[in-house]
Amino acid sequence: MSKEREMEVWSALRGVKFPGMSRDIVSFGFVDRVMVNDETTRVDLVLTTARPEAAAAVKEDVERALAVVAGLPPAEVLVKVMAPPSPAQQAVSQDANLIPEVRHVVAVASGKGGVGKSTVAANLAVSMAKLGFSVGLLDADIYGPSMPMMFGITERPVVENNRMHPFDRHGVRVMSLGFILETDTPVIWRGPMVMKAIEQMLGDVEWGALDYMVVDLPPGTGDAQLTISQKVPLSGAVIVTTPQDIALIDARKGLAMFTKVNVPVLGIIENMSTFVCPHCGEATDIFKRGGGEKTAELLGSPFLGRVPLDPAIMEGGDAGLPVVVSQSEGPHAASFKSLAERVVSETAKQQPPKLSIF
Numbered sequence: 085m086s087k088e089r090e091m092e093v094w095s096a097l098r099g100v101k102f103p104g105m106s107r108d109i110v111s112f113g114f115v116d117r118v119m120v121n122d123e124t125t126r127v128d129l130v131l132t133t134a135r136p137e138a139a140a141a142v143k144e145d146v147e148r149a150l151a152v153v154a155g156l157p158p159a160e161v162l163v164k165v166m167a168p169p170s171p172a173q174q175a176v177s178q179d180a181n182l183i184p185e186v187r188h189v190v191a192v193a194s195g196k197g198g199v200g201k202s203t204v205a206a207n208l209a210v211s212m213a214k215l216g217f218s219v220g221l222l223d224a225d226i227y228g229p230s231m232p233m234m235f236g237i238t239e240r241p242v243v244e245n246n247r248m249h250p251f252d253r254h255g256v257r258v259m260s261l262g263f264i265l266e267t268d269t270p271v272i273w274r275g276p277m278v279m280k281a282i283e284q285m286l287g288d289v290e291w292g293a294l295d296y297m298v299v300d301l302p303p304g305t306g307d308a309q310l311t312i313s314q315k316v317p318l319s320g321a322v323i324v325t326t327p328q329d330i331a332l333i334d335a336r337k338g339l340a341m342f343t344k345v346n347v348p349v350l351g352i353i354e355n356m357s358t359f360v361c362p363h364c365g366e367a368t369d370i371f372k373r374g375g376g377e378k379t380a381e382l383l384g385s386p387f388l389g390r391v392p393l394d395p396a397i398m399e400g401g402d403a404g405l406p407v408v409v410s411q412s413e414g415p416h417a418a419s420f421k422s423l424a425e426r427v428v429s430e431t432a433k434q435q436p437p438k439l440s441i442f
């Protein structure tokens with residue numbers, strides 16, 4: 085019964101045009117949800133426009149259109165207005181053709197180093213590949229690229245027709261700044277160099293068609309991170325944190341950074357949350373419990389899950405074999421698998437309206 089009424093609502097909405105346009109709001113993809121129960125008719129609209137008066141006009145038109153549908157309960161119309169992309173973002177979307185065959189780019193970020201960002205990125209990428217997706221892993225950590233070690237890659241990438249080929253490891257195409265840096269001496273990166281290097285890692289690499297590209301970003305929330313997040317067409321970011329308060333404060337800064345560049349935060353992953361004793365297998369909370377969840381709640385961002393502190397995870401990283409490969413049937417592989425599923429479902433939710441009116 086309510087389904088039929090919802091259909092009636094949808095067809096009424098098809099009669100509502102966007103101000104100044106000949107097309108209706110449904111075909112623009114502006115109608116996010118329709119729900120009819122005994123008391124109310126609820127319509128959620130998501131509009132991308134810089135004209136608040138247009139949003140107000142659409143709301144009134146929708147209310148008017150619903151008022152004439154016989155027998156509908158009173159309408160409640162919610163309008164969410166999203167700002168159109170900033171010039172910086174438009175620059176990104178113009179650059180997006182550097183990797184036109186990549187469907188979703190997911191950044192793994194952290195407010196500070198040493199929280200296990202690279203470990204999570206590597207295991208997440210492999211777990212996504214195990215789910216059946218084609219996956220790339222871009223190590224963009226200019227301060228300390230760690231994918232060469234985490235995947236045990238010591239060779240240089242093959243270059244053909246001026247294009248680098250990523251390495252294929254455990255179903256993931258891996259490319260790292262570490263493969264192209266000349267020496268072990270730390271590089272002092274200046275803005276334009278960061279840009280150039282990132283452009284090369286995107287445009288001059290034979291990535292091929294990918295469902296997901298996981299990007300290991302440098303830790304922190306400074307200029308380099310901002311530059312990279314503007315240069316890479318990110319669909320969303322996951323923030324890795326440890327449960328201590330200090331790390332959580334950094335996680336908040338990370339979230340604020342992505343908000344600044346309008347990149348949705350897909351959620352928070354808590355790493356090293358409990359210690360699993362290698363002898364007896366017992367789990368001990370060495371830090372406070374529940375910090376990641378609390379922070380996620382505070383920030384209004386999903387909590388994606390936790391990864392325990394386990395020497396096996398570190399050994400995997402050191403030996404060039406991520407734990408989800410070396411213990412592919414173990415508990416860590418299972419939790420990374422569910423993390424990967426969460427990231428996939430959160431990414432799917434982030435699809436912006438198909439078209440925007442500026």
Ligand SMILES: Nc1ncnc2c1ncn2[C@@H]1O[C@H](COP(=O)(O)OP(=O)(O)O)[C@@H](O)[C@H]1O
Nearest residue numbers: 197198199200201202203392393394397398401
């Ligand atoms: N859950 C974990 N259990 C045990 N060791 C971990 C875990 N996560 C990361 N590590 C170890 O901690 C160190 C830092 O991790 P890394 O992923 O390099 O952090 P980041 O990229 O944030 O600097 C590495 O030696 C790594 O093997």
Ligand SMILES: [Mg+2]
Nearest residue numbers: 201202225230
């Ligand atoms: Mg790292």
